[in-house]
Amino acid sequence: MKSSAPFLAVILAATASAQLRLPFSRQHGAGAADRSARRRTPPAIELYRAEFTYVVNASVGTPPQNLSLALTLSDDESWVLDANEWSYQDYGAFWPGNSSTFVRPGWDSFSLQYMDGQLAYGDRIRETLWVGGAAVPNLTMGLAHETNARLGVLALGFNRSSSGVPNFPDRMLAEGLVNSTAYSLWLDDSSAESGNVLFGAVDKAAFEPPLVRFPVGRATFPDGVYSSPQTFNVNLASVNFSRRAGGAMQPLVRNQTAVEEVIVAIDPNFAVTHLPHFLAQPIWDLAGATYDEDLSLATIPCSAASNSTARLALQLYGTDGPVIDVPVSDLVLDGDGVVTSTWNWDTEAATTWCTFGVQNTSHIRTSLLEERSAWSLGAHMLKRTYAVFDLANREMALARAKFGADRDDVVPFPSYGAEIPESTEACNEKYNYCPDDSNGSGSTGRYRSGTPYDGGLSGGRLVGVVVGCIFGGSAVALGIIWGILACARRRRQSADTAVDDEKAQAVTEAEQPPALPPRPPAPADPEKAAAAKVVAETEPPPAIPPQPPAPADPEKAAGAQVNEEQVAPST
Incomplete structure (x- = not known):
């Protein structure tokens, strides 16, 4: 027993430190085009x-x-x-x-x-x-x-x-x-030169609440439900914009239904965000980007990185989902993509063009399925986002990143499959995926019928269905019992009616006149006996007074009435 205390201490220490921080940095490849080049092979x-x-x-x-x-x-x-x-x-x-x-x-x-x-x-x-x-x-x-x-x-x-x-x-x-297969990822600052991966935990000092979690791998295409449980894919809920900092947000496009049908992969390993053309084009117009036919890329003056005031707000999953707030200046890939320059003879000045961080997908895919598979939110769009990827629960959580924290505030996952610490669960009735707790904190209860994203019922609805089935089954059982009793009652009524009929018959028979006295015995002479027999057979019997009518049977009367109605000629 003396050795159990040190062993327990080791276990507790391992549990408390079930996390691993791994810093990363950005790799600048040598593939960027020469700034003086105007036309090159499309990348x-x-x-x-x-x-x-x-x-x-x-x-x-x-x-x-x-x-x-x-x-x-x-x-x-x-x-x-x-x-x-x-x-x-x-x-x-x-x-x-x-x-x-x-x-x-x-x-x-x-x-x-x-x-x-x-x-x-x-x-x-x-x-x-x-x-x-x-x-x-x-x-x-x-x-x-x-x-x-x-x-x-x-x-x-x-x-x-x-x-x-x-x-x-x-x-x-x-x-x-780690205690669970989950990790957090965020950047150190807006330059996106370095960041951290924290396995098995979240760092409260690195984000601003709320940290909103939602299921991934389940989304809806226009032609039905698309389920890919092994991807970090999610529906867009809305895309809004403002032309200046602090300005009122307004919808980017009018067709909100089409926006909700766009499924994007959350992948900060890609620099560029890929969207369908009906979203990419208005974002280009907002930012001042143009599509370069020779490069097959949308490009933007590199100066927009310092003078653009426009903003985008992308909401994911549903009306309760997280909102990604993106300055358009973050979408200028200065040095990260193709950089070209053009000479303007009117102004006698060169304009430097950078790859824009939002591209469409219609020109690089050969089928609708491939085009859909390319829709994604890349690193520049997610530059100011703190993300948690939960493999065990097939969920993720997003919050606004907090740059420049001077300390860590790490909260590990307590066990395998535990909810993302410090997170709030988003509700979406479209997928029957809502918190079970009434306060919406996401700290108690979650949907766990099969996998969280198989289109099943939430816990509250499941209870409602069970209760409804119980009451419904009870009602059916009571109905059956009532039917049996009703049938028995009808049978008793029929039996009582038959008994009453028999009693009435007996009373009627009792009220009849007494029978005639027996005839005297036949004489011994056969001829006289035969003659007497003939006379007896030819004499009519005495008349019997008419009997009163028997009580009417209601069921037979009803049947007779129905039969009369059925055979009645049509007018």
């Missing part, structure tokens, strides 16, 4: 990702080999470059032969292809990954022999493995580094 879509990649420092193997990995929220499988096959090692690569913990279960078993055109092929391996000073052993990851990327990936998305192979968040949970 590939992967430019938006490569030019705005958040990178973390990590180590792989035993002893640890240092390298850099790109954060991604949309993928579930981490991978590293094979130093034996890849000569480009500016961000580091892994030498398998130099690690004592390297395991290669199979050859040519790893293959990934991303929507932006990046790909990686190689082997699946098991190794120890070190991040933030913590070791994650036996992590299954890819070892890329062939790829068009310049660095590997640390994947933080939903586990899509059909065989149940644990990914990085799962392994962190198994090793006791």
Whole structure:
């Protein structure tokens, strides 16, 4: 028993510190166009990702080999470059032969292809990954022999493995580094040069309440409900704008129904926000951006980054959902995308054009489904947003980021599947997803019938249905019992009527005159007897007085009346 106290202390300490902070920084690639160039080959879509990649420092193997990995929220499988096959090692690569913990279960078993055109092929391996000073052993990851990327990936998305192979968040949970598979992500300031990932906790000092949570992976397309439980996708609820700071907000477009049918992925790893054209065009008009046919991009004068006063307000999920407040100046990608210049002979001055942070998708997709899949809110749109991604509950929470905090105020998830700490649950009747508690705090009760997003009933409604079924079933049972009793009562009434009829018959028979006295015995002479018999048979019997009519049977009378009505001729 003496050893239980130290053991309990270790457990409590592990629970209290079940969090891991991992700083990241922005990778500035070398792919930006020369500022003096006016016309170049239209850039590939992967430019938006490569030019705005958040990178973390990590180590792989035993002893640890240092390298850099790109954060991604949309993928579930981490991978590293094979130093034996890849000569480009500016961000580091892994030498398998130099690690004592390297395991290669199979050859040519790893293959990934991303929507932006990046790909990686190689082997699946098991190794120890070190991040933030913590070791994650036996992590299954890819070892890329062939790829068009310049660095590997640390994947933080939903586990899509059909065989149940644990990914990085799962392994962190198994090793006791976190209590639940969830993490927070935010930037240090509006420059978006650096930020933090906090695994298994939220930092109250990094956001301004409320922190509004809502389900992800369930949304509605115009042709029905779209459910993808392994993505951070959500419906837009509204898009409003103001032309000046502090001005009144007004709807960006009149067709509010069309806005609500737009589903966007929340992915700060992409620099650019992609929206359908009916939303992108009015945002371009508001900001002063124009579409460059040669570049297939919307561009904007780079000066808008310092002189634009317009603002956007995007509300997600529903009328109770979080609102993302975005200065249009944040959407000018100065140095992050294609930068060109034009000469104006009238003013004898050059205008520098930057890639605008909102692009449409109609020109880069070949089908409606692919175009819908490209709708997303990128890093520049989310620059001032604090986000929590909860894999265990398939939820996320958003709040306005608070820059410049001089201290931490970390609140860990208390257990696996616990609600996001310090969050308030948004209500949306469209999906039957509303808080169970009356005060709306989100701190007690939540919908857990099956998965939270399978279109089931909320807790309150489920109770109502159960109570309704109980009362409804009771009413049906009472109705059946009443019917049985009614039938029995009718049968008793019929039996009583029959008895009364029999009694009436008996009374009637009792009131009849007495029977005639018996005839004298026939004489002994046969001939006389025969003659007497003939006379007796030919004599008419005495008349019997008429009997009073029997009491009428109501049911028979009713039947007779119905029969008469049925056979009555039609006039």
